[in-house]
Amino acid sequence: MKHLLKLSDLTREEILSILNLGDQLKFERNNGIQKDYLKGKKLGMIFQKSSTRTRVSFEVGMYELGGYALFLSSNDLQIGRGEPVQDTARVLSRYLDGIMIRTFAQQEVEDLAKYGSIPIINGLTDYCHPCQVLADLMTIREYKGTFKGLKMAFIGDGNNMANSLIVGAVKTGMQISVACPENHLPDEKLVAWGKESGLLTVTTSVKDAIEGADVLYTDVWASMGQEGEKKQRENDFKGYQINEENIKGAKEDVMVMHCLPAHRGEEITEGVFEAHAKEIFDEAENRLHAQKAVMVKLLRY
Numbered sequence: 001m002k003h004l005l006k007l008s009d010l011t012r013e014e015i016l017s018i019l020n021l022g023d024q025l026k027f028e029r030n031n032g033i034q035k036d037y038l039k040g041k042k043l044g045m046i047f048q049k050s051s052t053r054t055r056v057s058f059e060v061g062m063y064e065l066g067g068y069a070l071f072l073s074s075n076d077l078q079i080g081r082g083e084p085v086q087d088t089a090r091v092l093s094r095y096l097d098g099i100m101i102r103t104f105a106q107q108e109v110e111d112l113a114k115y116g117s118i119p120i121i122n123g124l125t126d127y128c129h130p131c132q133v134l135a136d137l138m139t140i141r142e143y144k145g146t147f148k149g150l151k152m153a154f155i156g157d158g159n160n161m162a163n164s165l166i167v168g169a170v171k172t173g174m175q176i177s178v179a180c181p182e183n184h185l186p187d188e189k190l191v192a193w194g195k196e197s198g199l200l201t202v203t204t205s206v207k208d209a210i211e212g213a214d215v216l217y218t219d220v221w222a223s224m225g226q227e228g229e230k231k232q233r234e235n236d237f238k239g240y241q242i243n244e245e246n247i248k249g250a251k252e253d254v255m256v257m258h259c260l261p262a263h264r265g266e267e268i269t270e271g272v273f274e275a276h277a278k279e280i281f282d283e284a285e286n287r288l289h290a291q292k293a294v295m296v297k298l299l300r301y
């Protein structure tokens with residue numbers, strides 16, 4: 001494993017090995033054991049979109065591992081004025097040991113890896129959000145002890161989160177049911193791949209997706225970059241909400257997850273969100289541990 005560009009590049013074994021290391025690093029942190037796994041290593045963090053969790057968890061994670069993280073806003077970088085990614089990649093490879101990038105086009109992340117000579121980590125694109133799903137998988141295993149036999153339901157937009165959750169679920173052997181409107185389906189190729197595994201169902205019925213689920217997941221209706229479509233999307237996604245009524249169709253011990261930020265009253269009700277706040281904020285915390293594991297795997301040697 002040289003980069004983390006998208007989850008589908010990783011084998012099941014690589015994913016499980018990141019989760020195991022994440023568990024170990026969490027244990028060490030909770031027990032006051034501090035080890036400089038990445039002493040002196042430098043991570044550049046390029047942000048072309050806003051972030052709370054990704055920015056802070058990568059920066060704190062790098063600090064805790066004995067390394068250094070540089071926050072690089074695209075507003076200030078020459079990339080924001082049109083310097084090509086190919087050149088940015090080659091320049092930054094001379095200074096840094098790794099790059100985390102949050103941007104729009106997946107191609108930009110792939111190009112950084114192609115032209116640079118250091119590990120690249122995808123911190124979210126329009127296509128996928130692999131770091132989030134690694135933390136999600138870690139959280140599911142913490143709560144449920146296993147992936148085997150579990151059913152996850154994703155309700156809402158077939159967006160970057162849905163794409164990565166499909167990959168994460170199929171690779172760990174969970175069933176996943178995605179409920180979304182016909183005109184907001186997840187990536188076509190991923191859907192075909194997921195269906196081939198026999199583990200993915202895509203439906204327009206929220207009720208069918210939630211039926212018997214062990215894990216319910218949702219995300220915003222309008223992602224970063226889609227602010228102009230907000231009104232239209234509110235209309236398209238009416239009914240694609242996790243609420244007090246439809247959650248009754250899930251298993252009694254269902255866990256509810258959200259990558260955050262959440263829009264209460266849209267994709268999830270205030271009541272369901274708060275009743276499951278423990279899971280949701282454990283999930284947010286696990287971003288730190290899972291990403292530390294990713295950084296150790298990619299930057300250690």
Ligand code: CP
Pocket residue numbers: 050051052053054055124132259260261
């Ligand atoms: N879930 C997530 O990636 O959050 P941020 O946008 O705050 O980084």
Ligand code: NVA
Pocket residue numbers: 124159160161219220222223224259260261
């Ligand atoms: N789908 C959301 C996820 C935010 C973490 C977005 O891309 O804005």
